[in-house]
Amino acid sequence: xxxxxxxxxxxxxxxxxxxxxxxxxxxxxxxxxxxxxxxxxxxxxxxxx
Numbered sequence: 191x192x193x194x195x196x197x198x199x200x201x202x203x204x205x206x207x208x209x210x211x212x213x214x215x216x217x218x219x220x221x222x223x224x225x226x227x228x229x230x231x232x233x234x235x236x237x238x239x
Contacts, residue, residue: 200225
């Protein structure tokens with residue numbers, strides 16, 4: 191199994207982002223994450239100090 195960037199499906203990308211958010215205890219939203227890449231790219235993570 192080699193490293194193949196871009197080989198995940200849209201749904202697999204959403205699943206990975208969902209897992210990361212849940213693992214880091216982000217609150218659940220009212221809707222599922224969209225599958226559109228441009229919409230996912232708008233997600234911002236702001237650090238708190």
